[in-house]
Amino acid sequence: MKLHFERVSKSFGDLNVIDRFDNTIADGEIVALVGPSGCGKSTLLHMVAGLEQATHGRVQADDQDIERPSPKRTLVFQEHALYPWMTLLENVAVALEFQGQPAEHARNEASIWLERVKLAGFEGYYPHQVSGGMRQRCALARAFIARPQVLLLDEPFGALDALTRMTLQSVLKDLIEQERPTVVLVTHDVDEALYLADRVLVFSQRPARVMREVTLGHIPKTHDLTAFADVRREVLTLLGIDTDTDTTPSATQREAQGETS
Numbered sequence: 001m002k003l004h005f006e007r008v009s010k011s012f013g014d015l016n017v018i019d020r021f022d023n024t025i026a027d028g029e030i031v032a033l034v035g036p037s038g039c040g041k042s043t044l045l046h047m048v049a050g051l052e053q054a055t056h057g058r059v060q061a062d063d064q065d066i067e068r069p070s071p072k073r074t075l076v077f078q079e080h081a082l083y084p085w086m087t088l089l090e091n092v093a094v095a096l097e098f099q100g101q102p103a104e105h106a107r108n109e110a111s112i113w114l115e116r117v118k119l120a121g122f123e124g125y126y127p128h129q130v131s132g133g134m135r136q137r138c139a140l141a142r143a144f145i146a147r148p149q150v151l152l153l154d155e156p157f158g159a160l161d162a163l164t165r166m167t168l169q170s171v172l173k174d175l176i177e178q179e180r181p182t183v184v185l186v187t188h189d190v191d192e193a194l195y196l197a198d199r200v201l202v203f204s205q206r207p208a209r210v211m212r213e214v215t216l217g218h219i220p221k222t223h224d225l226t227a228f229a230d231v232r233r234e235v236l237t238l239l240g241i242d243t244d245t246d247t248t249p250s251a252t253q254r255e256a257q258g259e260t261s
């Protein structure tokens with residue numbers, strides 16, 4: 001599904017959040033949005049999800065104005081995404097049940113999806129009985145089971161430690177390769193953006209405008225981002241992080257050094 005933004009501006013009262021954003025995201029493309037906290041990245045995702053409307057301009061999916069949420073466009077949050085009173089199996093199955101699919105079929109499919117995210121054997125566990133990484137695996141299974149055409153990821157791994165995050169990034173990358181949805185990823189982690197995305201948009205402070213657009217292309221990548229050192233440095237510099245002295249380390253670096261965010 002193609003996404004199109006045409007001179008999109010968004011205000012909340014007097015607060016101008018997004019300023020004339022123009023962009024087209026191709027069907028199956030993976031685009032990461034990075035930028036300062038509070039600049040409006042989540043607001044852009046919410047507009048694609050149909051949860052917010054643009055103040056000016058238009059947001060379209062396959063040339064149709066987005067006016068309301070649709071199961072074709074799925075939003076995945078950082079945390080608290082699972083229903084605590086449901087087992088992992090029920091949490092995944094519910095995505096199909098919401099669409100009116102029979103409960104037995106939904107549970108069978110959910111079991112297959114839990115296996116795909118390496119959670120076989122944990123079907124009967126409740127979210128509080130498994131780790132944060134396992135909860136996010138389950139959230140990914142729930143997002144993918146409904147085969148969305150657009151996947152909107154809002155800091156999906158922001159609450160995880162650095163190692164778990166890298167593992168989950170690989171799981172997500174494989175699922176995207178297999179299912180090929182259009183993906184819009186909001187992240188504070190420049191390495192995550194470079195690893196997962198075909199294209200990275202770097203936003204300014206509010207009101208957000210695109211300062212830089214980096215096209216990486218749809219190429220095989222590993223977590224060894226040495227080949228992207230120049231672009232990584234440029235993006236970090238645009239975000240106000242001094243890469244010479246590294247006085248403000250990236251989230252990944254901070255966590256690798258044992259800090260918690």
Ligand SMILES: Nc1ncnc2c1ncn2[C@@H]1O[C@H](COP(=O)(O)OP(=O)(O)OP(=O)(O)O)[C@@H](O)[C@H]1O
Pocket residue numbers: 012015017035036037038039040041042043044
């Ligand atoms: N529904 C709303 N009503 C009023 N203000 C809002 C609403 N949603 C967002 N805002 C404000 O709009 C601004 C942009 O918020 P948004 O969550 O889009 O930023 P962000 O770039 O995703 O931030 P972060 O990286 O910290 O998550 C913030 O100042 C926020 O308080």
